[in-house]
Amino acid sequence: xxxxxxxxxxxxxxxxxxxxRWGIFLVAHITINASALYGRDAFNDTAAALxxxxxRRLVEALVLAPLGLHALGGVAIALRGAVDPRHRARRVxxxxxxxxxxxFIALHxxxxxxxxxxxxxxxxxxxxxxxxxxxxxxxxxxYLVGLTASVxxxxxxxxxxxxxxxxxxxxxxxxxxTVACAALALTLWAAGFDTLLHFSYRCGGVIPLPAQEVDRxxxxxxxx
Numbered sequence: 001x002x003x004x005x006x007x008x009x010x011x012x013x014x015x016x017x018x019x020x021r022w023g024i025f026l027v028a029h030i031t032i033n034a035s036a037l038y039g040r041d042a043f044n045d046t047a048a049a050l051x052x053x054x055x056r057r058l059v060e061a062l063v064l065a066p067l068g069l070h071a072l073g074g075v076a077i078a079l080r081g082a083v084d085p086r087h088r089a090r091r092v093x094x095x096x097x098x099x100x101x102x103x104f105i106a107l108h109x110x111x112x113x114x115x116x117x118x119x120x121x122x123x124x125x126x127x128x129x130x131x132x133x134x135x136x137x138x139x140x141x142x143y144l145v146g147l148t149a150s151v152x153x154x155x156x157x158x159x160x161x162x163x164x165x166x167x168x169x170x171x172x173x174x175x176x177x178t179v180a181c182a183a184l185a186l187t188l189w190a191a192g193f194d195t196l197l198h199f200s201y202r203c204g205g206v207i208p209l210p211a212q213e214v215d216r217x218x219x220x221x222x223x224x
Contacts (some may be wrong), residue, residue, distance in 0.1 A: 097149040101146065
């Protein structure tokens with residue numbers, strides 16, 4: 001006989017897996033891009049290492065396929081309309097941020113990764129292309145909105161996963177979960193925002209990093 005907690009446990013596992021997949025992807029992506037804060041050479045070295053990674057295409061497929069399924073499932077849920085009344089605001093926010101993040105990913109893939117996959121763009125051109133793209137105020141705003149939606153989707157998804165496991169039922173536990181998820185979102189957003197500033201202003205960056213030589217990084221960014 002199935003226990004009453006079985007459906008909730010199933011939902012918790014599903015949400016936790018989705019949060020882990022999205023979290024791994026987002027943290028890795030923000031970390032890789034943030035290498036630009038140490039200069040053009042650091043960014044190009046990171047890009048070169050990724051391009052030479054064994055079984056790179058297979059790894060990309062293993063990462064992107066589950067995310068694609070997650071996105072399709074999220075769109076289906078958003079189109080369904082009905083929202084669970086429990087934590088209604090959080091669930092609506094999860095749908096909205098998910099749709100915005102999906103649109104942002106589609107934009108980013110279309111600008112960078114699709115041309116690279118077709119051979120129309122070389123990885124050595126990534127730094128200049130991203131800088132040129134984010135130099136336009138409208139595109140900078142679009143990337144900032146996409147970054148914000150992405151980190152909020154992750155942090156809110158983690159909170160809902162914790163709640164589904166029954167770990168945020170008491171007011172005290174809920175507050176702790178909220179603080180932890182807010183710290184996660186703020187850390188990722190700050191790293192991403194710093195990177196956007198670097199590419200947009202060809203220097204930028206408001207967060208001091210260990211061993212970062214700001215003058216050299218700015219010179220690298222301004223070099224042709």
